[in-house]
Amino acid sequence: MTASTLKMKTLSIVRKQIFIPIAALLILVVFNLIADPSFFKITYSLSSDGSPILSGYLITILDNASELAILAIGMTLVTAASGGQDISVGAAIAISGSVVLRVLCGDNPRPEEMQASILTAFLISCLVSMLFGAFNGTLVAYFNIQPMIATLILYTAGRSIAAWINNNRLPIISDPSFGYFGTFFPGIPIPTPIFIAVLCMLIIALVLKFTTLGLYTQAVGINPNSAKLNGINPQLVKFITYVIMGLCVAVAGFIKVTRFSTINYSVVAADIEMDAILAVALGGNVLSGGRFNMAASILGAYVIQFLTTTLFKFNVSSAALPAYKAVVVIVLVVLSAPAVREKIGKLRKKITASRLGKEAV
Amino acid sequence: MKIKVNRKGNLERVPMSDTNILLLITIIVFFAMYLAAMIFIGRGFLRFQTFFNILNENAALIILSCGMSIVMITGGIDISVGKLTALVCMSAAVNLDYQGGNVMTAVLLSLGIGLAFGLVQGYLVAYLDIQPFIVTLAGMFFAKGMTTIVNSTQFNVQNEAFVALKNTRIYVPGTGYVNRLGNYVPAYIEIGVVVALAVVVILFILLRWTRIGRSFYAVGGNTQSANMLGINVKRTKFIAYLLCGFLAGIGGFVYFLHVGSGAPSHATGAEMNAIASSIIGGTMLSGGVGNIAGTFFGVLSLSTIKNIVALLGLDDAWWTNITVAAMICIFLVVQSLVLLRKNKNKA
Numbered sequence: 001m002t003a004s005t006l007k008m009k010t011l012s013i014v015r016k017q018i019f020i021p022i023a024a025l026l027i028l029v030v031f032n033l034i035a036d037p038s039f040f041k042i043t044y045s046l047s048s049d050g051s052p053i054l055s056g057y058l059i060t061i062l063d064n065a066s067e068l069a070i071l072a073i074g075m076t077l078v079t080a081a082s083g084g085q086d087i088s089v090g091a092a093i094a095i096s097g098s099v100v101l102r103v104l105c106g107d108n109p110r111p112e113e114m115q116a117s118i119l120t121a122f123l124i125s126c127l128v129s130m131l132f133g134a135f136n137g138t139l140v141a142y143f144n145i146q147p148m149i150a151t152l153i154l155y156t157a158g159r160s161i162a163a164w165i166n167n168n169r170l171p172i173i174s175d176p177s178f179g180y181f182g183t184f185f186p187g188i189p190i191p192t193p194i195f196i197a198v199l200c201m202l203i204i205a206l207v208l209k210f211t212t213l214g215l216y217t218q219a220v221g222i223n224p225n226s227a228k229l230n231g232i233n234p235q236l237v238k239f240i241t242y243v244i245m246g247l248c249v250a251v252a253g254f255i256k257v258t259r260f261s262t263i264n265y266s267v268v269a270a271d272i273e274m275d276a277i278l279a280v281a282l283g284g285n286v287l288s289g290g291r292f293n294m295a296a297s298i299l300g301a302y303v304i305q306f307l308t309t310t311l312f313k314f315n316v317s318s319a320a321l322p323a324y325k326a327v328v329v330i331v332l333v334v335l336s337a338p339a340v341r342e343k344i345g346k347l348r349k350k351i352t353a354s355r356l357g358k359e360a361v
Numbered sequence: 362m363k364i365k366v367n368r369k370g371n372l373e374r375v376p377m378s379d380t381n382i383l384l385l386i387t388i389i390v391f392f393a394m395y396l397a398a399m400i401f402i403g404r405g406f407l408r409f410q411t412f413f414n415i416l417n418e419n420a421a422l423i424i425l426s427c428g429m430s431i432v433m434i435t436g437g438i439d440i441s442v443g444k445l446t447a448l449v450c451m452s453a454a455v456n457l458d459y460q461g462g463n464v465m466t467a468v469l470l471s472l473g474i475g476l477a478f479g480l481v482q483g484y485l486v487a488y489l490d491i492q493p494f495i496v497t498l499a500g501m502f503f504a505k506g507m508t509t510i511v512n513s514t515q516f517n518v519q520n521e522a523f524v525a526l527k528n529t530r531i532y533v534p535g536t537g538y539v540n541r542l543g544n545y546v547p548a549y550i551e552i553g554v555v556v557a558l559a560v561v562v563i564l565f566i567l568l569r570w571t572r573i574g575r576s577f578y579a580v581g582g583n584t585q586s587a588n589m590l591g592i593n594v595k596r597t598k599f600i601a602y603l604l605c606g607f608l609a610g611i612g613g614f615v616y617f618l619h620v621g622s623g624a625p626s627h628a629t630g631a632e633m634n635a636i637a638s639s640i641i642g643g644t645m646l647s648g649g650v651g652n653i654a655g656t657f658f659g660v661l662s663l664s665t666i667k668n669i670v671a672l673l674g675l676d677d678a679w680w681t682n683i684t685v686a687a688m689i690c691i692f693l694v695v696q697s698l699v700l701l702r703k704n705k706n707k708a
Contacts, residue, residue, distance in 0.1 A: 323506020
């Protein structure tokens with residue numbers, strides 16, 4: 001292989017969209033390797049009730065990023081189709097979690113046994129979340145309201161609705177089998193949320209591969225009018241992406257509520273919408289809609305969690321965490337901004353040109 | 362409604378611009394709502410002081426919303442203003458009480474922080490072409506984290522000169538009322554309100570009659586045609602963010618003047634309230650449409666509905682938010698229907 005083809009190959013990799021999150025991930029990995037290699041140690045131990053569990057920072061990252069990765073799926077579709085973001089996901093998670101608890105607990109906030117099966121509760125919360133998604137979708141698709149503004153409504157009301165669902169109480173479920181979904185199934189050493197997240201990714205991969213959803217969302221996002229001329233109903237496509245977002249929210253909310261077997265609707269999943277949008281942006285997707293790369297978005301979600309866990313490891317207090325996160329985010333987006341890339345490219349050309357010039361002399 | 366002579370020589374109605382239609386809706390709704398409150402609730406709403414209290418409590422929000430509107434008119438968004446307000450409050454409080462500063466240094470510090478945020482965010486958005494949502498999201502995270510790094514606990518400022526300024530009340534003659542004991546209680550506004558009103562008037566003039574003000578609309582309406590008109594699009598966007606940051610600095614100090622303390626939890630959700638007020642005031646996130654007067658009435662409408670809900674005894678914690686959300690929803694739907702219908706007529 002000659003040098004020029006090698007150069008071309010590296011260039012084509014660098015130009016690929018998924019390069020941004022991978023590079024960010026690599027930087028974080030290298031940083032951690034240098035700072036403290038024990039970051040990557042995974043230990044195998046027995047939990048208090050005797051079942052085997054794996055623990056370590058990597059497992060923590062994979063575990064805690066599950067909700068974000070699932071939300072990133074919905075957010076990517078919403079962004080691609082409607083050219084805007086759903087900022088109500090945090091509030092919607094509060095709603096879906098509250099619905100699960102309401103169905104399981106009934107009127108009693110401290111029930112001895114669950115009033116319904118977990119599956120029923122989950123399905124009902126899916127239905128409710130999809131209804132709220134449909135509400136957002138209607139506003140965006142049929143009333144032509146900008147997504148961020150339309151979802152501002154649910155963002156404002158969501159946590160209040162969640163409080164209202166449970167009569168302002170915080171129910172707790174004592175049945176341990178409920179907690180299996182958010183922690184460990186007995187006998188399986190890997191946290192359950194990881195399985196749920198992988199399952200969601202598999203489903204969306206299959207859907208994108210075997211249906212026209214991906215093609216239609218991109219077509220609508222790039223130009224709704226020409227999509228319409230090609231026989232696609234842009235309003236319906238936008239609407240559907242918001243309903244899918246609702247489904248993602250229900251799954252994420254289910255994980256959140258099973259982690260602690262309860263929910264504090266005023267703080268649960270606070271600011272998660274910002275992280276989800278960040279995941280989409282870190283994946284190199286244009287926030288104004290059009291083409292998208294699902295794998296890059298999901299990877300973006302893991303990058304964010306990796307960063308958060310790394311910062312926690314270095315004893316950054318959780319309140320000061322956002323400041324460091326902001327600096328990293330700004331550096332990442334500035335480096336990946338087209339204007340900056342162009343400038344760097346020009347600079348490199350100049351340097352090589354001057355070097356060549358010197359050689360010629 | 363304006364009338365003009367068309368090409369055939371017939372008189373023809375000139376359709377109102379989107380900005381004016383939305384402004385009209387907002388003003389009508391505000392007055393209708395306040396009037397309804399006066400008639401059906403009476404009590405406090407019949408006093409001037411209630412209205413002045415709405416102003417006193419929302420002076421900072423008015424200033425923040427004005428900045429937000431300008432950015433929204435250029436087609437961008439700035440979600441950092443709420444946390445920036447908290448940062449300004451905390452920094453000013455620390456400056457006054459722990460670093461031996463006086464009111465003047467606190468004001469300068471506030472404006473400086475606001476300008477610095479506006480400068481960086483504006484540069485990143487306008488010249489490096491990064492999506493405004495992401496830039497200001499990072500700004501929001503940064504401000505949030507910095508606030509706790511500056512000081513992590515809430516405390517009230519003791520500085521005498523500042524407390525005196527905070528308690529200064531400007532009595533408005535002829536608006537007081539006689540209480541049950543027969544004493545005359547004059548109605549007052551705080552200094553922040555004067556600042557806010559001045560900001561509204563200045564920005565109204567700026568947006569309506571100056572070159573840069575019209576450039577904001579042109580850039581927001583259509584970047585390419587603005588470019589063809591010879592407007593420096595990048596500089597215009599930059600100035601919009603700079604102005605928004607500067608106004609957040611002013612708004613932050615006004616907020617500080619109202620609450621008199623520094624706390625990481627200050628002004629939580631103020632960015633969303635500012636966006637909501639701008640929308641209710643008829644500013645559209647897609648850019649090119651909006652009005653400062655509308656934003657002013659947007660803030661008033663938003664806080665009036667909150668007051669009404671509280672006075673109706675529905676303050677079961679969740680009712681306020683649900684009502685506000687319902688109000689935004691209705692406004693959005695009405696706006697969208699009006700604009701859809703108008704565009705249909707055009708086509």
